[in-house]
Every structure is written in C-alpha cells, then in structure tokens.
Amino acid sequence: MGGDECPKEQWKGDPRTQELIAERGLADENALQSWFITRIAARVAERGRRVLDWDEILEGEFPPGVAVASWRGMTGAVTAARRGFDVVSCPDDQVYLDYRQSERPDEPISVSVPVTPADAYAYAFDPVPDGLSDEQAARVLGGQASLWSEHMDTPRMVDYYAFPRLCAVAEALWCGPGRREFDEFSTRLYDAHLPRLDAIGVEYRPRTGPLPWQTRPGIVGAPATKADREAHMKRRVAAIRS
Secondary structure, three states, X not given: OOOOOOOOHHHHHOHHHHHHHHHOOOOOHHHHHHHHHHHHHHHHHHOOOOOEEEHHHHXXXXXXXXXXXXXXXXHHHHHHHHOOOOEEEOOHHHHEOOOOOOOOOOOOOOEEOOOOHHHHHXXXXXXXXXXXXXXXXXXXXXXXXXXXXXXXXXXXXHHHHHOOHHHHHHHHHHHOOOOXXXXXXXXXXXXXXXXXXXXXXXXXXXXXXXXXXXXXXXOOOEEOOHHHHHHHHHHHHHHHHO
C-alpha cells in the first residue's frame, strides 16, 4: 500500500500535523505514519484482506497480520521475521530491474548500481536471509523482482530492462537455496531460452550490450559509486534498526 520513502520535513513544519500528533499523544512524525498505516490496515483486515507494505513500517509500531516487503537490502527481512511478521524479500541491489545492467556508458538512463543476471541468480539472491531460526525462516513467503518504469517510455524498453534478468530471478526462486551453477544456467538461458523470447517478440537486452535503438544518447541517469552505495546502505540499516 505504499508508505516508502515518505519525507517528514513538511509534517514537521505544518501546524495542523503537529496538532494532530499532540492530540493523538504520538511521539513524533514516524509515530504519526505508523498511526495512519495502522488505521488503514485495520480497515483492510475488516474486509478479509491484509496489508503488504514496504519495510519503512518497521521504523514504527504496526498491527499483527501485516506483511513486510523488504526492499532496503535484507535487513528488513531479518527484522520483520524476528518480530513475527511475514516477509516478501525484494532487495533493490539484487532484484530491482530498473537498475542499470552493466557499467557500460551506453546503458540507457543508468540508475544506481548494476544488477546483472548473475546477481539475480548465481549466489546473490536467496529470499531467506541468513541468521534466522527455522520458525523465523518460515515467515519468508518468497521473493519479488521490482521494476519501476518512470524511465521507460515504451513497452520495448520495459522488455529491455525486464529480460533476461527476470528469467534469472524466476530460476533462483524456483531452485531455492543450495548449490547453483550459473554457467549451466546461462547456457540454458542464452542458447535455449532467448530464442523463445525472440519467437514471441520480447526485445530483451542482448548479452553483448544494448542495441543502437535501446540506448538513450545524451540522457544522463543517476549511477551510484561503490562508496555512495555503501553509505546509502548504512543509512538504511540504521533507520530500520532504530
């Protein structure tokens, strides 16, 4: 239902919001967001459904039955499972398919860190994080790949970003944990499966890089350096743990 990346600066400067915080006896703006989500979750539960929300909800209190989508790495998955909540793992640095696919300068509208088929499949993506008991691990419902299309102006470009990485995510989730051979998978992917995608008109990213009409010359994206990425992840983990 959303609630991710919700800035609080406007709330801090808005008299009516501050009045509401005081009226409800809430500690701060994070508590206000939790209060709002709790009200929505209760209405959803009354109608026989439940809320799935991003891991920002771990920064406050929320009602039983809510499931957590852990997107800021896997820290949210660990925290939620240990607190007794169901989890869908969707860490952005492994399964966000709008992120760039290589370090090449001709990747269209580069965003954040590269996510390759090997990242999504080889040994990187397991929806069940380490450090959980069997009971806690059972709280992990599965994994999810996410693709945000604000930089994709046509269905052809959605194809480019989604495939073949989505095939790797599917393979990882179907195989489950344990030994994986990326070379064996890549042989099946590139030799056997990509011809199937060709046959149905999927315009995936070629292994050799983007084709000329898949590039976006002159349009600058937002690539992240390794140092930027590490600093960003530290801030995320600190927010969840606090």
